[in-house]
Amino acid sequence: MPHKPSQVRVYGVVYVALLLLLALTVEAARHDLGHWNFVVAALIAAVKALLIALYFMHVRDSTSLIKLVVAAGLLWLCILFSLSLADYWTRAWL
């Protein structure tokens, strides 16, 4: 039977992971990877945000209703970005 790790231990592991990701993103930024610099930095930031949301903010153990609210927030953010950038990136004469 899988043993559920204590909450304090989970927080500790997430915290160490966040610090390692911070070191990784700073180190990656010191090298010139061309356009990949931005992709790597954005990906690492997304993983960090996901860790904080899932474990520090307990979204992982939340009810479906809470998960739905979080997803709705992100959906609206996607609408904001995709519609605005669709304009700015495809209609250069504006």
Add this chain to the structure above:
Amino acid sequence: MSRELPAAAASPLAHQFDDLPQQREADEMGMWIFLCTEIMFFGGLFLAYTIYRTQDEAAFAAASHELDLFWGTVNTAVLMTSSLTMALAGHAAEASRRKQTAFLLLATLVLGSVFIGIKGQEYYHKYLHGLMPLWGLPFEWQGTSRGHAELFFDLYFLMTGVHALHMLIGLGILVVLIVNASRGGLLGEFSAPIHITGLYWHFVDIVWVFLFPLLYLIGAH
């Protein structure tokens, strides 16, 4: 009937809820709805950043190079540590450990204040170097693409400034929590305010997680 009133006053359950899990879910959902509005609020700023950066990536990288990567990294670590102490404070409150809860909340307050202090010192250096294009202050930019470099610093001060304002509000709430927790409130079934404040605090942390690479890292190499 008169027997019910003192019992109701001491109960952690507000009368409109069936049970504690339902109340807890409502508490959390209320904060998450507020955070959704915050996602859109900061989202607009991130969108403005994206649009102006794609117009002149070289200018944004050159302007970003002027930021202090060392202090930015230290501040990120400080903020993450404060998120850890905040999460642990919620755990301690649930376990009704009064001293530990108050100590962890105090640690969060101190770490948050350190973050604001470092931020203020960075602002002061930008002011000294003429890189604070606010309130008609001179913008002394030596490189090319002056316009977009100035836009970068406008966005830097706007985004980190609004973020710092959220931190200050969080610090104010923490003071109230510390006073209540050290008096023995907010423990066990009464710990909801600490969890709700934690959600807010972690959200502000997440905003910084994206601000840090966008502002400090794009010009690091």
